[in-house]
Amino acid sequence: MSAGTARPTAREVRRHKWWGWGQDDVAFRHDNKPAFAPLARDKISLDLATSVPDPDPDLSLLEVPPSGLPEAVREQLASAVGEDNLLLEDEFRVLHSFGRSLPDLVRVRAGGYERLVDAVVYPASEDEIEAVLRIVLDHDLVLIPYGGGSCISGSVTPDPAERRPVITLNMGRLDRVVDIDETAGLARVEAGVYGPDLEEQLQERGWTMGHFPDSFTYSTLGGWAATRSSGMQSDKYGDIEDIVRGLRVVHPRGVISTKAIPGRDSGPSLHELLLGSEGRLGIISECTVQVHRVASVRQVIAYMYPDWEHGIRGMHAIARSEVSPTFTRLSDGPETEFSLAMVKEPTSTKGKVAAKVQDTLFAYLRSKGWQTQGEMCISYVCFEGTKEHVEREKSIVKKIVSRNGGITLGSGPGAIYDQKKFDTPYLRDFLMSHQVFGDVCDTGATWSRINEIHSRVYDAFHAQRREVGKPGFMFCHMSHSYHAGACLYFTFAIPYESEETALEEYYGAKRRVQQAFVDHGSTVSHHHAVGTEHQPWIEEDITSLGADVIRGVFAQNDPGRNLNPGKIVSP
Ligand SMILES: Cc1cc2nc3c(=O)[nH]c(=O)nc-3n(C[C@H](O)[C@H](O)[C@H](O)COP(=O)(O)OP(=O)(O)OC[C@H]3O[C@@H](n4cnc5c(N)ncnc54)[C@H](O)[C@@H]3O)c2cc1C
Structure with missing residues (x-):
């Protein structure tokens, strides 16, 4: 992987199980999470005591x-x-x-x-x-x-x-960090490198790129650039378009290289056009990316707000304050309930004490009028830097949270979140084996409309579930804060009736959510690319004239439609 070691052979390149997420021998289990089965029964009528999972395909x-x-x-x-x-x-x-x-x-x-x-x-x-x-x-x-x-x-x-x-x-054999310009804080990296291998090579030398999408373990630098990916630490490190400063792209007529210069004025941004092009303009062979020294201290602190509106006010105030957290995240009431149901049964004395403390705290909050099931909202804020910097930022955020009606829970729940953040994708395969779909839809929203979009999406989803007379569970979190707004990330779970109607049932719900995004002024997706899945809304997102401009660019660069045809805009 590093310059001295042999490249992996094709068969050694990391790959998913052919039918699902990630490694063959890793799967979600609920038997050690006592609150999971009751939640599944309550929200989506899934009785895990009687439901027999499908065997692996x-x-x-x-x-x-x-x-x-x-x-x-x-x-x-x-x-x-x-x-x-x-x-x-x-x-x-x-x-x-x-x-x-x-x-x-x-x-x-x-x-x-x-x-x-x-x-x-x-x-x-x-x-x-x-x-x-x-x-x-x-x-x-x-x-x-x-x-x-x-x-x-x-x-x-x-x-x-x-x-x-x-x-x-x-692209998986192209997995190396080629070099690091330590003065500029820029690394040249081959585009096929997977997240963990990239960070390992950088961190060996004391650097990090800071890009951690939920799919980190099974996605690559070139894929991130080609889809305009966003990682959970984008508040500090930026989205991939901020991180990637230069590109090399193998185009049908040669190699395009955009210089890795921090700022440029070369007319309309070719660099931006290549980012997010999903393979339609060529193959990204190498990226020059911003890298940062690994912080000496990193802490994730958890907070709790009585409800979504208070939480959003707190998140917005943090975004507007002088602090610069690595990430800020707010789960809404249903997502908080889900997160609590994912907590493992404590086995150690320390864990049992922590569970008791939590019960006592929740009882106290209820006595103060908080609705601890389905309404209160957990939030995580990550701080990195020197000890002094982290302490100072924590104290400012604590005051902001308190001014907005929230309380500080501390680093215990934050550390659990940080360790488990890449495990959830396995849950989707587990649910599917019980005839339940679990999926996500994300959008970018301005602070001025974020609450409206949050509730309109719920309305759209629940209206659809009522129309089909079937249960459905939706939850949401806010992450990726910007000056003007943030990303809303919705997850939903719906049981499906039969293999034959499965996709129709799925699209019934998913399309309603996507339509609610564009109807209420937010984007068709914040970081999940366009491909073919989000294409039906692209014209509503960027206007049909805008889509035509993109179509023209693809047609001019790839007249034979040899490069991933049909993605983003059709033909
Ligand atoms: C469970 C789960 C969680 C996810 N979480 C996130 C998240 O937090 N943030 C996020 O941004 N996304 C997320 N995604 C979506 C996905 O991981 C991203 O779109 C990611 O950027 C894709 O990278 P990849 O390497 O897997 O690319 P692929 O899926 O292999 O390819 C995606 C597109 O990029 C093109 N492409 C890939 N490599 C190159 C290259 N070198 N040159 C040119 N084109 C190329 C492909 O042709 C295709 O059009 C998630 C997906 C799942 C399933």
Whole structure:
């Protein structure tokens, strides 16, 4: 991984289980979380005492159409990247044909595949990427760049109607930090590196990039740049568009390089156009990114507010104050209830004492008129820096929270949040095995409309559930604070009736939520890309003229529609 070590072979590159999230041997379990089953029964009528989970899917039981890659092309690709780095096996083609959205998971498990990619190619250098792209253009094939395949926007999936052979370009062998300019605080990094490997290489030398999306363990730098990703620490480190200062992109007519300069005026921003282009303008081979010295002290402190409105006032006041936390996050009442249901049964004496203290605190809050179930809102704020800096910022935030009706809980719950932050994606697979969909929708909202959007989205979701006469549980948190607003991140869980109607049932709820976003002046997505999933709202988001401008850029740069066609705007 570092300059001296050998690159991983294609088969060694990190990958998800073909049918779900993450590692094969990791799964969500609820037996050690006593409040989880009662919540599931109450909110979505799921009785975990009687519900029998589906067994893990078995690929050998599904029919997988053969690769349609012509032999002559196969030989050329193998000579470009080496035989071992060109994979045509069923499991690899199935895995690379889907991202990790809920519809992806339904389709990948169901089989009956309409269209799979025909080959997966693993280049190990920019020259090899160029060679593969040349073959793709010469033979009029389709090429889909692939990072970790964690997108939830349909962005790595071939168009079912595509008749040309489709090649997935897996970037995972390009996994190195090339160098760090310690004076500028800029690192040149190959685009296929996964989050944990990137941070390991940087932190070995005392640096961090500070980008931690929830999908961190299974997503890559190039994927983040190509989807305009946002990590949970964006308040301090910025979104990926703030972090990536320079790019190298293999384009159909050569290599584009944008200089890694902190500020520039080169007319309209080409750099910005390449960010978020989802593989339609070329393959990002390398990014130059801002890096920071790892802070000597890091603390996550938890706070509690009586309700959402008080919490939002507190969050807004923090955003407007002189403090600069690493992240600020506010769970609404239902999400707080969910978080409390995810707490493990204490086994140690320390844990049992903490649980007693919590019970006593909640009883006290109830005596003060707080509704501790479904209304009070937990918040986390992360502080980094020197001890003095952290202490000073904590004391300012404590006062702001108190002025806005909240209380400080301390670092105990904050530390638990920090340790468990990458575990929740496994819950979705668990729920699916019990015929329940759990999914997320995110949006960017201004401070002036954030409460309105919060309640309108709930109204839209619950109206839809009433119309279909089925239960549904929704919760939300606010994260990624900016000067003018923040991100609202909604999670919902709905039981579904049958495999046949599953996607229809899912889209019934999801579309209502997305429509509520655009109807009430917020964005179609804050950081979950466009792909095909969010495309139906793109014109409402950026106007149809705006979408036409983007369409023109793609058509001019990729007239043969060889690069991930159909994503963001169609055709
Ligand atoms: C459980 C879960 C949690 C998530 N949490 C977050 C979150 O907190 N924040 C967030 O921003 N997103 C989140 N996502 C969405 C997803 O992780 C992001 O969109 C991520 O940036 C995708 O990175 P990837 O490497 O997996 O890219 P992929 O999914 O492999 O690809 C995504 C798109 O980028 C293109 N692409 C990938 N690599 C390159 C490259 N080198 N050059 C050109 N194009 C390329 C692909 O063609 C595709 O169009 C989450 C997803 C899941 C399933």
